Amino acid sequence: MGILLTYLAREKGVLAFDSQTVKLKAPGEKKAPPITNEDTTIASxxxxxxxxxxxxxxxAKRVDSLGEIAKEAVTRKNRVSALAALRSKKMAETTLEKRxxxxxxxxxxxxxIEQAADQVELVRVMKASTRVLSGLNEEVGGVERVDEVVxxxxxxxxxxxxxxxVIAEVGREAGNVDEMExxxxxxxxxxxxxxxxxxxxTRKRLDALEEVEREAAAKKAKEAARKQAESDAATEHQLDDSTEILKRMSLDPSTVLEAS
Structure with a gap:
């Protein structure tokens, strides 16, 4: 522990310590200040x-414990133990009150002490602030200099x-144009x-006309295909009928005899 404290104090400067007290560096300080008598007194x-x-x-725990002991002694009807516990409890209560x-x-x-330390710190900050304000006011140069600068x-x-x-006027002159142009x-x-x-x-109308013509041609071709299909179906039906008649003629004996 001593080695660590020595390292932090000498190498890092984040604390100062002695045999009884350790003092840490404040946030605004570059190095921890040495331990004073006031620091030792506060630590003690x-x-x-x-x-x-x-x-x-x-x-407080002893008082409670002696009270319980006295109650248990009374329960056991041990008057001597109860009196001894109560006497000890009374002395402990007196000592506790003094403590x-x-x-x-x-x-x-x-x-x-903390209040006084805060006041000391406050006064120190106020002094530093006074010095800062004084320097700034000197840099400003007073009210007369401010008026002059303004x-x-x-x-x-x-x-x-x-x-x-002037620039706007030139721009307006340069901006004159011939309204007729x-x-x-x-x-x-x-x-x-x-x-x-x-x-x-015109292009849209031509496209529409071409579309109508294409639809008419497609419709005409479709109708022709339908008629051709119907014609082919009728022809096929006639062929089927003729084939059926020929089959019957070739299989019917009476038809064969009549033919001979």
Whole structure:
């Protein structure tokens, strides 16, 4: 542990320590400051408060335990043991009360020390802030210098506005155009647009006409195919009938005799 503390103190500078106290570096500090008598006193006070808290906890448990022992002795009708437990409980309660009083006093002292330390830190910050504000005010140069700077700024802003007005005037002069030329160009553009629309409409009508013709041709071809199919079916039916008649003639004996 000592080696680690030595390393952190010498190499890293994040803490300072002695045989009883370890002091960590504050967030705004480059290196941990050395331990003072005040630091040692505060550390000793913290240790004493922790010891008293431990003692009060143990004494409170002892009081409860002695109370239970006394109750058990009464239950067993052991009056001597009950009286002894109650006497011990009373002494423990007295000691506990004194420890609580001492602990309360020490906690109050520690709270006052923390308050004083906060006040010291506050005063230190206020002093530093005062130095910073003083330096900034010196850099500003007082109210008269501020007025002078503001006046110069207004003058420069006015100059910028004047230059802008001149540039805008030149732009307006350069922007004069022949309105007739603009109208002629617009009319030509509108005429070109109309011609494009008319050409597009003509193309659409031609496409529609071609589509109608294609549909009519397809319908005509379909009708011709249907008629051809019907004709082929009728012809096939006639052939089937003729074939059936020939078959009957070749198989019927009477038909053969009549034929001979």
């Amino acid at each position: 006070l913290k240790i004493l408060i922790q010891d008293l808290e431990t003692q009060t906890t143990l004494l 609580h009083a001492t602990l309360a006093q020490l906690e109050e002292v520690f709270a006052k 006046e110069k700024l207004r003058e420069q802003m006015g100059s910028v506005d004047e230059v802008g007005d 603009v109208d002629d160009e617009l009319e030509a553009m509108e005429r070109e647009e109309r011609e494009k629309k008319e050409a597009e409409e």
